[in-house]
Amino acid sequence: MLWNPAGLGRVAKPEVTLSHVALFEDTISDLGVAAFPLRAWGGAALGYLRQSSGGFERRTGPLDSPTAFSITQTALLAGWGRSFAVLPFPARAGVAVKLVNEKIDTFGASGSGADLGFGVDPLPRLQLGLLVQNALAPRLTFRSVPQKYPRTVDATGAYTLGNPKGLHAVAALRMVSTGDEGRRVGGGAELWYDALAAVRLGADGRGWTTGVGFKLGNFHIDYAAMLQDLGTAHQMSLRVQFGQTREELEALIQRGIQKFTKDEARRLARAYVASAERYQEEGNYPRAINDLEAAALWAPDDVLVSRKLQELTSQVEQTVQRQILERTTLLAEQQFKRGNWIASQTHWRSVLDLEPANARARDTLTRIEHILAERAEQEAAERVAQAQRAERAQREAAEQAAQARRVERSRKEALALVAAGEAALLEGRYDDAAARSIAAFKVVPGLPEADSLREKAQRERALALKRLLAEGERFHENKLFQKAIDSFQAALALDSRSQAARDGVARAREAARPELGAAARKQIEKTYYLAVDAYLKGRYQEASRHLDDIFKLDLSDENARKLKEKVEAALKLEAR
Incomplete structure (x- = not known):
């Protein structure tokens, strides 16, 4: 903790260190430190340091008798260190508060401070x-002026x-x-034999230091002599560790039994038990059970x-069952909350x-x-x-399909009517075309093709x-009165309300009326009756010839004209 608190991160087992240094001129320094590991949190330590110097004399005046006094320095220490894996190589950090x-004669002062330590191992054999x-330097005030420890x-x-x-x-x-004292460079070396003894x-700039060290199990004894200008200082230290690290137990177990005796077997069994206790503390129960089973083999009679x-x-x-129970309960609760x-x-x-x-x-389970x-029940109702x-x-789809078929049939029927109307237009049968368009509208209301046919029929x-x-007017001007009458009557056939056509027929007939004598009129009258007789007896061809004879004498004969229309209509029906 004094040399570098970062080293506390490497404390593997509890230990106590006692150190005594005998300096020159009745000056001694004593140190006691207890360190202990904190597992994943590194290691910590508590310590006490005391240094005292005696043999000083104090006089009020030159002739006064001297009075002896001493100087004493003490410190309470607490440190913590931990290893970190943030770098690609091992690293450590630590802090020590003090x-x-x-106390000088009857005057005393106190203060607090802190030290920081860092360490890295960039190479397996190199430590920095x-x-x-x-x-954080302590400040001590004896009278009025504070004294600050140098950094x-x-x-x-x-x-x-x-x-x-x-x-x-x-x-090393x-x-x-x-502080202002400048830099001081030093170095040294130690030679170890099998980690048992060292020289x-x-x-450094103040003198030479030599020493030896011994290690026996958990006991470490060190001695050092510091050869300086003011004299030789001697340091003795004892470090006692408690327990065994995992590495030490594994080394002991790997060495195995040295003598095939009961005592040696029990010693090895104790090592296995200690290793098992370590694994049990770390929560590695399988390894702990393995080591206890090995211990039971070496000491079968050890109850x-x-x-x-x-x-x-x-x-x-029990732990595994409890963990399984807790895990299963947690899963059950999670699935319940999710509705699974x-x-x-x-x-x-x-x-x-x-x-x-x-x-x-x-x-x-009852709730579930x-x-x-x-x-x-809900699913059954939902299925129904x-x-x-x-x-x-399905019914709606069938109805829609039937409706679609009906619509399609109606459309085909309406389009057939439109096609027939178009054919009638080409033949000049405008009434027939108009009737077809109306019939198509009745089959499919709003059919664009039927509307187009209707407009076209009206326009044609x-x-x-x-x-x-x-045409009737031209024939009338050219005194072709019969042709004029035919044209005007054809116009009336297209539009019976056309006054122009009616007037044209009347004018043409009046203009075509000949000056007939009494004999001609009697001949016309007789021929008309012959035509009527033939018509009534169903001899339509004969009736038509009699009427043609009348028209040769008088084209304007209205009675003959009307009978002629009836005869032609009868001939058309007969032809069908």
Whole structure:
């Protein structure tokens, strides 16, 4: 914690460190630190540091008797460090807070501060560290002027040579910068033999340092002698660790049994038990059970090992069952909230299989059964309604299809009438064309083709009427009165309300009336009666010849004209 609080991130098991330094001129320094791991949160430490110097004399005047006094400095320390995996290589960071107290004779002052530490391992054998001591510097006020601790930046690097499990050496380089004192560079090396004993040698600008270290299990003893101008300082430290790390237990287990004796087997069994306890603390129950089973094999008569194995196995089974129960309950609740009743029902039944007395599962299953029953009724009703809708839709579709067929037939019929009307127009039968358009309208109201035919028939009729009237006038001017009469009568046939046609017929007949004598008139009268007699007896050809004889004498004979129309009509019917 003093050298670099980032190192607390590497604390693997609880430990206590005691250090005593005997300096020159009755100056001693004592340190006590307790460190402990925090698993995923790194490691923490608490410490106490005390340094005292005695043998000082104080006089009020030159001739006064001296009075002895001492200087004492103490500090309460608390630190935390953690390793991080944010970089592509291992990294550490830590902080140490301190509450310092300094006493000179009868005067004392206190203050607080903090140190920051960082460390990285860019290479497997290379370690770099940075300590900012007094990053938050304590301020001590003895009388009126505060005294601030100087800030120190300490950068270090160490490289390991050789096999760390055998003979290996560590070379270190250090550079320290303190306030206005400038920089100080130092270095050193230590030689280890199988991590059991070490020899150390180092130097900086103030002198040389040498020392040795020994390690026996969890006990570490170190001695150092600092050779300086003012004398030699001696430092003794003892570090005691508690328990075994997983790596140490695995190494012990890998070495296996050394002697095939009961004591050696029990020792190995204890190692397996300790390893199992570590795995159990970490929540790795399968590895813990494996190690306890191995311990039971090495110590089959150890009741404690067997009991631990049974308890852990039972605990794991209960834990697994509880986890499965909690997970299944959670899934059942989630599916219930989402309305997935079948899935929720399946999960709740699994909960009942795991815990038959689970009242919540029973109540929820009852609710689900009611919901499913209601849903089944709703689905049945919906199926009936759906079938009815389908039947109704089918009927409507059939009706629509029939209606479409009827519409299509009507359209075809109407178009056939329109086609017949078009043919009648070509033959000049305008009334027939108009009648066809009206009939088409009755079959398909609003049919565009029928409307077009009607307009066309009206337009053609008007043109024909105009043409016949003009033709009758030309014939009348040329004294072709019979042709004029025929044209005007044809115009009347197109439009019986045409006054111009009526007037034209009357004018042409009047102009065509000859000056007949009494004999001619008697001949016409006799011939007319012969025509009437033939018509009434159904001899239409004979009646037509008699009427033609009358027209040779008098084209304007109205009675003969009317009878002629009837005869022609009868001939047409007879021809059909």
